[in-house]
Amino acid sequence: MKAAGQALLIAIVLVAVAAPFLAPNSPDRQFDAYLFAPPTRVRVDSGGAYFYPMRIVSRLERRFEEMRDRPVRLQWFRGHLLSSADDQPPLLLLGADSYGRDIFSRLLYGSRASLGLAVLATLAAMLFGAAIGGVAGFAGGTVDEALSRFSDFVLVLPAIYVVLALRAVMPLVLPPAEVFALLVGIFALVGWPVVARGVRGIIASEREREYVTAGRALGAGPVRLLAVHLLPATRGYLATQATLLLPAFILAEATLSYVGLGFPDTVPTWGTMLHDASNVSLVAEAPWMLAPAAAIFLVVLAVNLLVQGSGRSPVQLEP
């Protein structure tokens, strides 16, 4: 189970890295003749892969049919792994959205923003959490008391409301790069207390061990003791926390973008794509718009497999 989770996570990361190569189309290109087009079925014969392009039959009902008389050959390794020639109809593996953009390509490009944001925020939260928790556990006394009380307090609050409130009090319309930086900051701010509390506990008990006394006797200063000898003891704990924070942050981005407080609609992320899918009656006829939900599910599933497989408790009550 653990291996399956690991393999799935690695595969997802690889897909995100190789997005420009794997995606058949540009994520922003609008194919005007293909608004809400259903997914293309790829067929294979002796001459290689091909598909029948779609033609709209009824604009009102958004009904498409395949043009059986005009098969389009697919090319391998022409800038993309698999695509149709530029002057040919596009290959829409997961259909098109309301602007006629290729959902599959947007999904791949979106994974870069969604995963990148979550990874950076996780790293930042771990860094703050380890530093603050380390100091609290090592110093003890009032510093410890104050830091622990504070992080306990933040932990009680439902994280999504804190994120929502912090995001909503910032200017609502920002360029994508600033949104990215802002969200990393907010997520790290909300995420660190979880890490700090665990790190504090580990450091506080490790502090009493003989090797620390020995180190101190040999003249190691507090900074060296903490950074070189004590913090490595929290490695296992940090790894678990990272696997729990990552999907939580992916979801937080999706939630924020879904409610319109995340990235602007033009930037492909899993959240903005779900936002495009927020019209119930449209989605009922174009279920492929829910593809980003499947992507989020896969990431969370991978993490759950990983965590369950290593026998750790799945306490992950926050989204």
Next chain:
Amino acid sequence: MARFLLRRLLFALLLVVTVSSSALLLTRLAPGDVTTELGPRARPEEIARTRERFDLNRSPVAQLGGWALRAVRFDFGDSFLYNRPVGGLIRRAAGNTAVLAVAALAIATLAGIPLGIVTGSRRGALAGTIRTVSLVCLSIPPLLTSLLLLFIASRTGWLPTGGMTSVEAVDAGWSAWMLDVARHLPLPALALALPLAATFERLQSQAMTETIHQPFVVAALARGVTWRQLLLDHAWRVSLRSMCAIYGLAIGALLSGSFVVEYVTAWPGLGRLMYEALRARDIYLVAGCAAMGGVFLAFGSLVSDLLLFAADPRVREGQTA
């Protein structure tokens, strides 16, 4: 017991006060204020009147102080968006959220705990299947469950897609209104309950497995207690202890989850109201929502503590915390 309750009440008070006043200050210090809601063509005197009405001309600290003084007398100020006192709005929304959360908690408990007892104490195909389903449900957070259920509902027409009441039900009688709400409730409640039920199942399963490996189980078996009786009468009660601790956290999860579910399924609850208020910088409505959220949280942790108290004789006798 009295001292314990007093401490919890003090904590609750502190939580509500901190949360609501930081929400108020955050909203006040945020760029832009409620007057942008008046539109770009609002007359200057109208803007001035609105600023006056929401105390935006006073310093943030003075505003907070004034609000707190009035809040003690249960006057929580006016909402700009709804042009009504905040108190009534919050009461209504909180009621709706509570209905949703209690329904979800009931579903999650009734499904999760029995299934967890099964998977924690048995092996075989049935337990394996439950475990797999639960792992899948655990991986579909409320945002996705609500989208998915909405999709299914709109495809099949089994359940209404979103909202709490239909338009026709507003003028119908009281019983018709209740029926209508009951028809709208299952979708958001399920969306909220599925991931929670999976969490309960996993945790109960773990607690159960740990419990049946304890010495007292062998001792009971040796004295001739049947396996079934042992599970239901003894092992389950011991494993409940760790579940009680989870219940307090579950309230936080329900509040978090309910925001998304309320937003997606248009359930007129506290989360939705808070979102609207934050966007419009409707300052007193934000503070009121935050205060109510704090009350919910404090209530949750109190319930969890009391459950722990009831389930664990050691806590009751004050030996361990």
